[in-house]
Every structure is written in C-alpha cells, then in structure tokens.
Amino acid sequence: QVELVESGGGLVQAGGSLRLSCAASGRTFSYYAMAWFRQAAGKEREFVATINRSGGSTRYADSVKGRFTISRDNTKNTVYLQMNSLKPEDTAVYYCAADRTNTMSTMTQERVYDYWGQGTQVTVSS
Numbered sequence: 001q002v003e004l005v006e007s008g009g010g011l012v013q014a015g016g017s018l019r020l021s022c023a024a025s026g027r028t029f030s031y032y033a034m035a036w037f038r039q040a041a042g043k044e045r046e047f048v049a050t051i052n053r054s055g056g057s058t059r060y061a062d063s064v065k066g067r068f069t070i071s072r073d074n075t076k077n078t079v080y081l082q083m084n085s086l087k088p089e090d091t092a093v094y095y096c097a098a099d100r101t102n103t104m105s106t107m108t109q110e111r112v113y114d115y116w117g118q119g120t121q122v123t124v125s126s
Helices: none
Strands: 004-007 008-013 018-022 033-039 046-051 058-060 068-073 078-083 090-100 120-126
Touching: 004 090, 018 033, 018 090, 033 068, 033 078, 046 068, 046 078, 046 090, 058 068, 078 090
Parallel strands: 008 120
Antiparallel strands: 004 018, 018 078, 033 046, 033 090, 046 058, 068 078, 090 120
C-alpha cells in the first residue's frame, strides 16, 4: 500500500512554468512505476507522462512532449512533473499514480495503475 500526495498546482499565465510534486509514503516507492494523468472539466482523465522504477525510461503524451518532463528521486520518495510553455488547454486536475506490477515499463493505460493521489489543480490563463 502506498499513499500519494500531489502538490505544486496553481494559477499561471500561458507560457509560464510549474513543477508538480507527488510524495509517496512507505518504503517501497522505488519499486513502483509512476505516472501523471490529468482530467479537464467535462472530459475523461488522460495520460500525461510516466517513468519506470529506475527512472531510466519515460514516455509522454504527444500533447506535452517537449514541454513537460517527468523525473523521480527515489531517495525522497517523490516524482516530479516539470511543466514549461504552459497552454490554456493544459488546465486540468493533475493526478499522480503508482503501478506495482509493470514496474520496469512505461504504461499509459489508466487501468494498470493501482494507487492514485487526490489531485492538484493547474489553471493556465490566456
């Protein structure tokens, strides 16, 4: 079992940057693949980025490639999402998630993730 707590969301102007953090409880954080998903108002939750347990492999949604960077610090039990060149269409609640099974992979499907945080709101104004 792992508890995930996101932070770092807020209001930013288009073109600006934010860094989201997701802190995990427990001693087994380094065993999990981690991901970020987001859900805009009135839309389904969608994949944003994922990183495998070692940090050696990442994958991004096409909509954020080149602008967002996912990273992790296993000594701090934390995964990050650096978001640059933000656009109004990036406005959403951002969730981090942990996958305890496909730990060396970078899975994009929501259904494979076992644990979820409560989310943090990101709002990008035009």
